[in-house]
Amino acid sequence: MSPYLQIMPAHDQTDVRQTLSHRIRDTLVRQIVSGELEPGERLVETRVAATFGTSQAPVREALRELETFGLVEIKPRRGTFVRSFIRETLRESYVLRAALEETATRLVLMAGNVPFDQLKDDVKRMHDAARENDTEAVGMESVTFHRHILEAAGNDLIKRSWENLHIEARTSVTIMARTPDLAGIARDHEALLDSLSAGDVEAACALARQHQWDYAELPDSTPSD
Missing domain, CATH: 1.10.10.10 (Winged helix-like DNA-binding domain superfamily/Winged helix DNA-binding domain)
Incomplete structure (x- = not known):
């Protein structure tokens, strides 16, 4: 020593x-x-x-x-x-998560119950964490952002189904598996917030769905052609 x-x-x-x-x-x-x-x-x-x-x-x-x-x-x-089936399980979880968050987005917009103040604070903390290059904090704030939407949707079955996906762990794994653009993650969530602010239900739902589908594309060790 x-x-x-x-x-x-x-x-x-x-x-x-x-x-x-x-x-x-x-x-x-x-x-x-x-x-x-x-x-x-x-x-x-x-x-x-x-x-x-x-x-x-x-x-x-x-x-x-x-x-x-x-x-x-x-x-x-x-x-x-x-463990086996890691990639498949992660992909499947994001497909299911996309459906849940799309539905939650629709519910909060139709009810006029979007928690704008909470979401704005979440995005601000995400940007702050990105500037500090704090990967774990960005992941945590991302989960908090989406949880606020799920909670505001007011559907307990959707929320429990979402929580049962072990969102914190899967988010951490996905971010660590990539070479994360932390500022880009913060901007993506700012875009989600902007879509909610615009009030176009179909556009916001489509973005919420695509946001999760994008994360289902995991890095692969197979060389590209």
Whole structure:
């Protein structure tokens, strides 16, 4: 261990480990979603640690997060394995989410119940987070934006169906699987807000649907022709 690490304050060591853990997590997410890491493949902590030039502690933290996202399965005394059907499940979830959010958009516009103040605050925080290059905060604000629309729709079955898609986890996975244009994500949500402000029900519904369909197109490891 270097002298610097020996004298580093405990909270600084924690910050460094978390930064490493997030970098490892994000890289593994991209490899899993792209298919570079195949279903059933075992992720060996020592090998991953060697690849990143770190100890096993941040690797272990990253793998626990991947398990929370549903990307890997940690089997006691056997190891960590990539789960099957990740790409298909993500795509299907966005198709379903598109239908739910299109319907919610229609309901809030027809009822004149669009939560404009909340949505404007969400977009502002998204832009602020994008300027800070805070990927996680942009993802969180995106989820909050859409949740405000779902809640304002006033249909409990739609909202519960939406929540059952584990939106936070899937949003995090999708953003990490890409090379995200954070400012672009904020602008996309500003466009959604503008469409709600314009009051054209069909145009706003079409944009809400297309917004989710765009995210169903996941990166692929297969070289393009």
